[in-house]
Amino acid sequence: MDSLIGYVHGYSEREARRLGDQADTLSELLHADTAYPAGATVLEAGCGVGAQTVHLVAGSPGVRWVAVDRSAESLAVARARVTERAPGADVRWYEADLYELPFADAEFDHVFVCFVVEHLSNPGRALVELRRVLRPGGTLTLIEGDHGAAFFHPDSAYARAVIDCQARLQAVAGGNALAGRTVGPLLRDAGFAEVSVRVRTVYVDDSRPELMVDFVLDTFTAMIRGAREQAIEAGLMTPSDWDRGIADLRRTAGEGGVFHYAFFEAVGVRPS
Template structure:
């Protein structure tokens, strides 16, 4: 694996979830839990050049490597700490066709048309200008190349028993991300974003995660370790900014955990978009 350091530009908001070891663990749990739902149709042919834009700690990179073992994958991440964690994650797996690069997706060291495919997962929600990012990435695609984008949408969260306090805690995270220039509900925007960036044949599919007691793996892996853990990570900042009282916050977290009991249910929708680069720029 190659490690290349680039000057980072101020193109992203501060990562709202933080970059702690606990957050890295959450991302890995999330990726493992959602592999079938999000990636059953993610595959790149042997020898194809794939750019993963925003690889984080390597959680999705591992899945790409497993699903497309013959593809030549270049994974880029702006955070040096995250790229180090990604290297630690991937090194024991001996995925020798993966290169890790520390760099800014708004200023990458690649010539136009350098890649056959681009993969972007849980990245656009953190960018101040996701449309500009997609336009930059499109320049790096060969004519006929494809892009795949996966994002969540916090506004798609529904659960039983319903709770005003639980919904308020979720809105705190949405507001924190918006204040930093991001969009926690960006999943619903993928179709117009890709169309406006110049991609053709844009197709979006919804990937709903539905959880009840008959799916204990999802109760543990998604509702508890992915979603609730993500919301809990926003507590300190939400309280510091006066978005919610500590009493209401604690009630909200208790009610979110209530959905994981035997009569509770939880659902959340991700969106997966694909597009084609027809015109060479």
């Protein structure tokens, strides 16, 4: 069984670039305190095109990394990205399903999962499998965004509608664009202990013009814009209403605009 019913964002070169831009933009926000001790063996589950991997290996020198994804094409991109940006990093690559990992019990000291469970049809099952390959006392870090945390000025019903369309398409594909709020309960339900949750907030106004471009336009709006054809074909919005919604989202990155979003990070420990 595949871990993901369908990846709503697709596997285009443009999407790979967007994921890389997103990871670069959010690296300090999401990974500033993500560090593992030298000599540890850490599994990155659902590494995709390696967008997070390059930042993880940079923040934890001397760690033995294992990166897993179900897509051979994404793994090839990830390997090339890490080779270019983090030469010498100790990373082993595996094509595998998160529901049935090819690893022994308690093989890893830590597990890292970012922007993955939002695409899973059964995240609880995947997390139980990840707990299996984690040693007792080891940690699992789980990071997700949540479209319900998106609000902006000027407000726009059309902009809110295009975000909702992307969330609905993701639900049809078996995922959950509101996964961020669930990370704590997911870990607890999967049998992890000492679960803690932190909210990482992105607030952007015109005093931060670089972030307006990098996050509001090139990360969030670009992600929503990529669902245009699917939304129109599904009859969720008309082309003109969709284009107005995207234009209104772009306006929030202009003079006087405000944009807010939040990511949720949960860390849990595998009990002895």
